[in-house]
Amino acid sequence: MNSAGEPVEAALSRAAGQLSEYQSKRLLAEYGIPVVDEILAEKREDVLQAAVDLGWPVVLKYCSSQLTHKTEQGLIALNLNNPEELKEAFERLSSLAAETGLEGAFLVQRFIRGDRELVAGLIRDPLFGPCIMFGLGGIMTEALGDVTFRVAPFSRAQAEQLLQELRSAKILGEFRGQPAVDREILIETLMGLGRIGLDHPEIKELDINPLVIREGRPVAVDALVILDREVPKEADRGVRTEGLGALFEPRSVAVIGATAKEGKAGNDVIKNILANGYRGDLHLVNPKGGRIMGRRVAASIEDLPDGIDQAIIILPAQANPDAIRACAAKGIKAVVLAAGGFAEVDENGSSLQEELARAVTETGIRALGPNTSGHTSTPHNFTSSFFPLGRLPKGPISYIAQTGNFATHTMRSIMSTEYYGVARVIGLGNKIDFDETDALAYLAQDRETKAIFCYLESLARPRLFLETAAEVTKKKPVVMLKGGSSEDGARAAVAHTAALASDRRIMDAALRQVGIVQIHEYSHLILAAKALVRMPPPRGNRVAFLAPSGAMLVALTDLCRLKLGLTVPRVEERTRARLQEISPSYIRMRNPVDIWPAAAVSGVEFAYREGMKAVLEDPNIDAVVPVLMMTDETGVPDLTFILDLADTHPDKPIYITFSGEKKHMDAARDFLEPHGVPTYPLIEQPFEVLSILARCRGAMER
């Protein structure tokens, strides 16, 4: 037997190239994936005997570990019904194979006439490593692009969920008189592919195309395994928790590069620390010595006392490596590196950053940055931010930001527009040490953090990040805006799986898999955050809403159903009866609630209060949104009743929006938001937020 049939282990041990179709399926079979009945043969008589053994009709294929496109090369003959047809096909394929010069043998298969064609596969993603793919197969696989991914390993529940993600998932059900696909076998197939990916780092790509469905049973009819030993492996450094106390709850802090000059970072950082009421020891370092804001200044790091927790280093880029070493020598546990001019700029900067990273590794110090805008820890009354922010409002929201915005203008926007506060805000900068995975792990156990919002453009340790996130998202909402997702890396594609795997698709699948809720609008980092200050995420996606307008009811119902994945369910008869009771009889009440007639008859406050109460008490409802009518003519109610309703229904979020006059809407916001009842100027916004947070709750309860 030639290389087409050499043992799988031997074939896998080769450095590159691919397995033959036969070998590929042997490997699949080893992992419990059902493959078509087939026999490898070289001689005509063996081929004929194989057909007899398998039963007619058969398929004859040429099989070689050098062959990728046998259909295009004519090296396949389908539906052979008798020895004559098989012999003819054998002669034709023999002479074609001879022309190609490929080394191989013949593969005789039972001919399976399936009723559906699927595709499944494995790809080694540069970020996440082994990922499996599943979707619609056949000749249109790539044209349709209806596939979905998972990073291995994954749970059975994840495999089950994956099957529901296809646009055309209904073909897995009963289809044109054929039974539903055996989901158990499909799941076993997908999990087998995942195990192959984990067990065999030498496999770069694996395609099962088609995975044919016959009478409900999936069978791998063709398969291709591509090898590559040169797969980069992620560094396995784990989450380090030491030094994080020094970073977020420092008992003592030194500002290296402190200055008396107004408007300089080395001055503003001191003001920020003082403005936030920091209670630990504050040391200042400047070669000139003297005093700044009345405080004595040390001339060098060496002059500092031993055992300071944290140093904020505000020095030119080149001075940073030495400063780190000096800090470490004095027993400083963590540094914040404010300087830019490293890898984000040019190659010189990259070299400098490598030197910096060496200093950090050698000393074992914890480092945030470089190129960070600093971090904030309001429970500890501390910030290392050097943009003049003043006192930051305290609250339960934490941000992990691969941008300086949350220490500059975006934070200013939050502080001046919103009524919520923050717990920890982390500007990651260039991430030579402390990265988003460390941040996530820290915030997971942080009692002051109720919800985590991230803006990230890259992942320093992608697999570790996913592992960490998978745990965190069970405890707290994690919402992420992933920047840069429109720039898909072009991939050299041999197999379907690779052709269909884009950076964005795999990232989307990976985040979903670990319960991170992805958003696509920067503003939602703020709009969704304020909904979590006092209230939990909604238990599900079932919303009731009240509006003073049929048009708004209709338009918002459309939006919920068509775009946001929310349902507007029927309420219980008891609820409906109560709604009817408060309303004139000419309108038949239901959810969504047309509150205008009730408001016209009984006043705005009565109508909204009783209407909201009714739907809040309904077990089919997870969240309630009133569109408050606010005009002089229709009456502007005292909104205390909303605070009361929020108190008595702490399990169901209430988000407020408006229609009417700006002055009343502004006043309502200023009254409600300090009490943790979020308000939104546009009527769509509360629903967008519900859509995000219902997904968070789903992740927490998975």
Place this chain on the structure above:
Amino acid sequence: MNSAGEPVEAALSRAAGQLSEYQSKRLLAEYGIPVVDEILAEKREDVLQAAVDLGWPVVLKYCSSQLTHKTEQGLIALNLNNPEELKEAFERLSSLAAETGLEGAFLVQRFIRGDRELVAGLIRDPLFGPCIMFGLGGIMTEALGDVTFRVAPFSRAQAEQLLQELRSAKILGEFRGQPAVDREILIETLMGLGRIGLDHPEIKELDINPLVIREGRPVAVDALVILDREVPKEADRGVRTEGLGALFEPRSVAVIGATAKEGKAGNDVIKNILANGYRGDLHLVNPKGGRIMGRRVAASIEDLPDGIDQAIIILPAQANPDAIRACAAKGIKAVVLAAGGFAEVDENGSSLQEELARAVTETGIRALGPNTSGHTSTPHNFTSSFFPLGRLPKGPISYIAQTGNFATHTMRSIMSTEYYGVARVIGLGNKIDFDETDALAYLAQDRETKAIFCYLESLARPRLFLETAAEVTKKKPVVMLKGGSSEDGARAAVAHTAALASDRRIMDAALRQVGIVQIHEYSHLILAAKALVRMPPPRGNRVAFLAPSGAMLVALTDLCRLKLGLTVPRVEERTRARLQEISPSYIRMRNPVDIWPAAAVSGVEFAYREGMKAVLEDPNIDAVVPVLMMTDETGVPDLTFILDLADTHPDKPIYITFSGEKKHMDAARDFLEPHGVPTYPLIEQPFEVLSILARCRGAMER
């Protein structure tokens, strides 16, 4: 020859049922649609001769005008290569056909092994009449649902555009070594289907499935025509322009049901008319006579002078029909019917509405309503609104609203939050006479109206509406929120075309086809409107933007590309050089523009002014959005430069958004918006608006 082969005209003349496959394809062929070579035969010898005439291999099908699912019934044999196979198939189908008892004959076809399968069809939509369908065919047609629609008739350009709308449009190009599909033949096929739909009202559905592609040429391999004479036909009443002057520019107006009682509609309407500075004659009618606000009151309609233009009737529902007759008798040309309690309420109301409609038809008077919230015509200083609104701001935006909101709380919201004004605002009410088509026709020729925004839940005369819209949208932007689109009517489906045709899909296609830009958020009726007050819609979808944050640049670029259909193109080298000139050298400038470094070095005003100027002058850019940084620390610029840039670049819209402190953002809005430069609090909003208005411009220039 039995009914399977009776002449097409004879078959079509039957009242119901369907055509046989053979007849269906004869009809297609008459309309220039390529069909497979085939011969109808009854006897075995004729079948064999047919195969010889057509050439091997062939397909044998049983053909009957009573047969719909021949594959499921086994009445088809593919790929018959010789007389033996054909004879065997003939015997098998003969006995199967005998079992079914169907009357029919045998259809012998050339066997076409295609490389792609498409589907095309025709459906008679209850709203729009004949609509064609096109998409991905084969056994997965319905599972994939990748189809698109057009209302017949449609232009060649529309047919061409339709081909680009499929998700998997790339299969029409070169595919797996096969040439691209002949688009000319495809277009002829689609237009032929459209003509069939227009010529044959008795055809209810028509399926071509599959439309097989072989070597780039489409061929109808199977077809099914379903007949139904009972298709409802739209009343053909055309657009009536008489009386519209009396409605929108009345020289004299009577309020029937005027009252001195504060807070009543019959009082508020008078106040509104006076508040808006109406200059025509104002008459009041109330049985009590006397005076209201110092004006003499007539005791009855009969007591009014002759020849008044318009009457606003604010009377109980039951009194309306008589009032209309009385108005008509006095020569009043148009009435506004404020009362509710008609078809929107119950069956009694429906009867009353029918009586009302009779009064309108008999008298020939023009009527707005009933159940209308009135209308507004600011160029004429007039309103019939009876919700206390005061003086409405004048401007170029007109609204057609199937809701009272634009005469009540939504208008209040606009008046108190926004700086733009309106021209005509029409609350359609129950549309017994004046409807959205009349409104569109009126606004099309209205010099005061620059852009039309609609909220509609139904179309009174759907085909006429489309015809009218097709012309209007070439002149002015028409933006529509179509309410109720998530409640798809369930359709009894025999054919694929019907199974795939949902109300929403056809509505979406119809609106797109005539250049109406559909939106899905109520708030966009306001956010998009204010962008058109001073500026034109953007010439295309190419946007440049400037932001003080890499994260915002990345997140907004993703949003533009992935969700909004906008491009963020490369700028010319000259533009790039200018951007580089104003910026520190460490950052390489491009579009989108990172303006923070330039602002840090040269100040916010200089950086934004010069940056915006550079991209505004670039021929690759259609619109410019700066995210203005507004904090005390970074400096708050004098924004006069933005007005100057808007003056010097009147062809390119500039929309403003912000990051920073609320007080500065509010001040900027209050400064810029009165000059027609729109501002948006959230950074995503200007891009959402650009996406909408670029589509409007595309429609205008189609």
